[in-house]
Amino acid sequence: MGRSLKKVKNSFKRAVLSFIISAAAVLFLSAVLVVYVDPFFHYHSPLKGFPYLVDNQLSQNPGMAAHMEYDSVILGSSMTVNFQTRWFEELMGLNTIKLSYSAAFPKDQSNIMEIIFSGRNHQGDKKIKKVFLGVDVITYTGNVEETKYPIPEYLYDNEVLNDIYYVWNKDVILNYILRPMADPDPTDLSNVYASWWTEEYYSEEWVLHNYTSPVQVEERTPAEAYLDAVEKNLAANICPYIEANPETEFEIFFPPYSILFWNDVRKENHFEATIEEYRYISERLNAYDNVKVYFFPDREEIICNLNNYADYSHYHPRYNRYMAECFARGSCIVAKKGEQGKTIDEYLDHMKEIVEEFDYEELLSRR
Amino acid sequence: MLFNSYSFVFVFFPLTLAGFYICQRIEKRAGNLFLFVMSLLFYGWIHPEYLLVLLGSMAVNYLISREIEKRKRGVLFIGVLFNLGMLACFKYMDTKGFVPLGISFFTFTQIAFLVECYRGNLKEGKALSYGLYVSFFPKIMQGPIMLPDEFLPQLEKRNGWDWERIYRSLFLFVAGLSKKVLIADTLGGAVDFGYTNLAALNSGDALIVMLSYTLQLYFDFSGYCDMAMGIAGMLGIELPLNFDSPYQAADILEFWKRWHMTLTRFFTRYLYIPLGGNRKGRLRTYGNCLLVFFVSGLWHGSGLQFLVWGMMHGVLFVVTRAWKDWNRERGKAENERTEDDAEPGGMKRVLEKVSHMGKVLLTFLYVNIAWIFFRAASVSEAWTFLKRIGSLSFGRINRELAACFNLDEFWYVIKILRLDRWQNAHYLLLVLILSALLLLVLFGQSAAEHAKKIKPGIAGAFFMMALFVWSVLSFSGVSSFLYVNF
Numbered sequence: 001m002g003r004s005l006k007k008v009k010n011s012f013k014r015a016v017l018s019f020i021i022s023a024a025a026v027l028f029l030s031a032v033l034v035v036y037v038d039p040f041f042h043y044h045s046p047l048k049g050f051p052y053l054v055d056n057q058l059s060q061n062p063g064m065a066a067h068m069e070y071d072s073v074i075l076g077s078s079m080t081v082n083f084q085t086r087w088f089e090e091l092m093g094l095n096t097i098k099l100s101y102s103a104a105f106p107k108d109q110s111n112i113m114e115i116i117f118s119g120r121n122h123q124g125d126k127k128i129k130k131v132f133l134g135v136d137v138i139t140y141t142g143n144v145e146e147t148k149y150p151i152p153e154y155l156y157d158n159e160v161l162n163d164i165y166y167v168w169n170k171d172v173i174l175n176y177i178l179r180p181m182a183d184p185d186p187t188d189l190s191n192v193y194a195s196w197w198t199e200e201y202y203s204e205e206w207v208l209h210n211y212t213s214p215v216q217v218e219e220r221t222p223a224e225a226y227l228d229a230v231e232k233n234l235a236a237n238i239c240p241y242i243e244a245n246p247e248t249e250f251e252i253f254f255p256p257y258s259i260l261f262w263n264d265v266r267k268e269n270h271f272e273a274t275i276e277e278y279r280y281i282s283e284r285l286n287a288y289d290n291v292k293v294y295f296f297p298d299r300e301e302i303i304c305n306l307n308n309y310a311d312y313s314h315y316h317p318r319y320n321r322y323m324a325e326c327f328a329r330g331s332c333i334v335a336k337k338g339e340q341g342k343t344i345d346e347y348l349d350h351m352k353e354i355v356e357e358f359d360y361e362e363l364l365s366r367r
Numbered sequence: 368m369l370f371n372s373y374s375f376v377f378v379f380f381p382l383t384l385a386g387f388y389i390c391q392r393i394e395k396r397a398g399n400l401f402l403f404v405m406s407l408l409f410y411g412w413i414h415p416e417y418l419l420v421l422l423g424s425m426a427v428n429y430l431i432s433r434e435i436e437k438r439k440r441g442v443l444f445i446g447v448l449f450n451l452g453m454l455a456c457f458k459y460m461d462t463k464g465f466v467p468l469g470i471s472f473f474t475f476t477q478i479a480f481l482v483e484c485y486r487g488n489l490k491e492g493k494a495l496s497y498g499l500y501v502s503f504f505p506k507i508m509q510g511p512i513m514l515p516d517e518f519l520p521q522l523e524k525r526n527g528w529d530w531e532r533i534y535r536s537l538f539l540f541v542a543g544l545s546k547k548v549l550i551a552d553t554l555g556g557a558v559d560f561g562y563t564n565l566a567a568l569n570s571g572d573a574l575i576v577m578l579s580y581t582l583q584l585y586f587d588f589s590g591y592c593d594m595a596m597g598i599a600g601m602l603g604i605e606l607p608l609n610f611d612s613p614y615q616a617a618d619i620l621e622f623w624k625r626w627h628m629t630l631t632r633f634f635t636r637y638l639y640i641p642l643g644g645n646r647k648g649r650l651r652t653y654g655n656c657l658l659v660f661f662v663s664g665l666w667h668g669s670g671l672q673f674l675v676w677g678m679m680h681g682v683l684f685v686v687t688r689a690w691k692d693w694n695r696e697r698g699k700a701e702n703e704r705t706e707d708d709a710e711p712g713g714m715k716r717v718l719e720k721v722s723h724m725g726k727v728l729l730t731f732l733y734v735n736i737a738w739i740f741f742r743a744a745s746v747s748e749a750w751t752f753l754k755r756i757g758s759l760s761f762g763r764i765n766r767e768l769a770a771c772f773n774l775d776e777f778w779y780v781i782k783i784l785r786l787d788r789w790q791n792a793h794y795l796l797l798v799l800i801l802s803a804l805l806l807l808v809l810f811g812q813s814a815a816e817h818a819k820k821i822k823p824g825i826a827g828a829f830f831m832m833a834l835f836v837w838s839v840l841s842f843s844g845v846s847s848f849l850y851v852n853f
């Protein structure tokens with residue numbers, strides 16, 4: 001009796017130990033797999049031949065910034081996702097990487113610049129040549145510390161312990177390692193994060209169909225209303241990187257939103273404040289020697305034709321190409337103080353003229 | 368700290384387990400002291416400020432209990448009032464989000480202690496035993512609500528390491544973990560989608576959301592309790608069963624004997640019976656039942672919707688009870704007149720089964736509807752939800768709702784079976800998962816029952832390992848947001 005009881009007890013012991021050992025082994029192997037393939041490039045540059053899927057800006061940008069090979073960067077919101085980095089090679093001979101964050105706030109830009117400028121592409125003799133930064137004025141009026149979405153901290157810091165969220169992560173293993181292996185469709189990094197709108201979405205009919213004109217706000221936002229927040233955002237999240245990296249050239253650009261964006265601005269009654277914001281950002285940044293500012297919002301031929309847009313702000317990829325060409329040629333550039341060329345005041349006067357003279361009623365009546 | 372977190376599973380618990388058995392070897396009391404310290408650490412892990420509330424409440428209660436031992440009714444009254452006051456203060460007043468975790472549970476635990484002290488059912492209380500009784504980490508956050516005479520004796524006569532107990536407890540922990548992480552959280556996605564997009568639901572969608580919540584709540588809460596039983600079991604403490612396949616109940620009376628059993632027990636002992644129970648006439652009995660459900664609604668949350676939920680249960684409870692009382696009397700009278708057939712025939716047995724199943728389903732349906740009030744943010748939201756169901760507009764199931772069930776792990780299965788070409792493939796997992804879970808709750812055995820019977824074997828161990836690893840890998844995910852605007 002005693003012996004058989006002991007036998008039973010032993011079989012329980014064996015079962016418990018089998019559980020612990022096998023669980024430890026499988027978890028260890030999962031971690032090894034994640035570290036080896038490293039689909040978020042947290043530990044090393046991409047493996048040759050692995051069909052990486054890149055579609056998650058929040059999770060994959062930091063690793064790409066740290067471990068990929070590049071000499072220039074595209075930063076900004078969804079206004080930048082349709083840039084193809086091969087154009088930058090073709091037009092300017094730059095090996096560019098795109099690290100857009102959709103709807104990004106300045107703090108998001110700061111987070112990624114932190115990684116870029118402490119990474120291996122900016123060490124010793126290697127320097128980042130150019131940073132192309134798209135500025136969306138509406139995102140510069142918020143809190144300095146705020147990111148648009150909560151970021152997965154474990155991919156942004158150097159702590160080893162919290163990497164557990166990465167190496168034992170079902171989504172990482174299933175969606176970014178096993179699924180690409182089973183059904184390979186490697187992302188073309190040149191065109192990574194490109195928007196999903198196909199050609200037929202770029203039409204006035206579609207844009208107007210989805211657009212609701214805001215209710216007229218009676219109280220006018222004072223012209224200086226945004227400047228305080230913008231000043232703080234620039235000082236905390238953008239300027240430090242410009243100042244600390246004088247060898248890097250920052251190509252700051254304001255993207256061309258459609259005339260409906262300006263309809264919103266008018267109706268919401270903060271037109272002067274918005275114009276002053278453009279002026280402030282442009283002047284503040286253009287004062288640095290290593291900054292060039294490009295102004296696209298007043299490209300009348302683009303913004304007044306809604307067939308160039310998929311919604312009130314997102315333009316067709318051909319205008320990304322157009323902007324890349326402008327960067328290469330130096331067109332649409334804002335002259336620095338005391339230099340020849342079109343000044344920000346002139347650009348903004350033109351902008352005002354377009355916005356004030358446009359026949360919104362007629363456009364909206366086509367719905 | 369949550370049971371379903373890396374820090375609990377891989378750091379806190381292994382350290383606690385090892386430390387406890389080492390201390391226990393040295394001195395029994397050392398083991399208990401160690402558990403007490405670890406329990407406080409567990410409780411204060413994320414919100415150290417709540418620990419102060421817990422410690423304060425424990426100190427006051429302990430002092431009161433010393434006074435009560437002299438059978439002072441007034442002191443008991445003050446003690447109970449103090450606890451209820453604390454609960455009311457944190458739970459129902461605007462404390463700007465400062466609500467100590469588990470306060471509903473540890474308040475009741477302490478009330479039970481005071482009452483038992485007053486009744487003279489406890490031997491002299493040691494501070495450490497008392498502290499551990501209240502704060503024991505497996506149960507402090509969500510129960511079960513233990514009685515002192517169930518917990519304290521276990522501290523005195525605990526055995527050493529036992530592989531069989533460890534294995535059975537491990538099974539319970541893994542079962543609970545998968546119930547919570549794999550099942551409840553998946554259903555939770557669908558429920559959250561449903562309640563944030565109420566206007567977009569048709570009647571079918573709303574029914575799916577209703578059912579999903581009923582299942583989510585069960586798998587979440589009972590999963591937590593299974594984990595708690597497993598964890599405590601490994602530390603040599605047996606926690607009482609809290610869920611005994613409640614959705615298999617054939618009426619609401621039975622439901623409350625099987626759902627959150629330790630809460631029902633608490634209310635029976637410390638509210639229903641002191642109110643007179645069933646000793647003061649039938650009407651008074653029914654009134655007492657209603658009052659218990661009213662208080663239960665109040666305890667479950669602040670908001671009118673919880674009272675509605677409580678009263679929905681209360682009313683059906685009383686009606687069922689009255690019906691049973693009436694039937695019993697009539698049955699008695701009839702039995703005197705006719706002798707029942709001694710052998711129930713085959714046909715009769717089938718009929719009985721069918722009628723039993725019908726009762727189970729009706730009870731389940733009623734409980735489902737009541738849960739709508741439990742989940743909704745307000746009575747009016749619950750009402751909107753019911754109107755969605757009542758609109759009887761059936762159409763295609765909402766695609767996004769169905770997507771909540773399309774777990775990535777099944778993508779491979781669907782791909783291999785070439786089901787992805789089928790036009791309704793998108794809805795397949797919704798139907799399969801909900802059906803399987805329904806069958807499980809309506810016919811399956813509870814995890815606790817399985818744990819008692821499970822035989823040790825390599826295959827079983829590997830199966831548990833697979834569930835465990837699957838759950839652990841699900842602790843963390845990759846969040847993606849829809850990048851539409853800007």
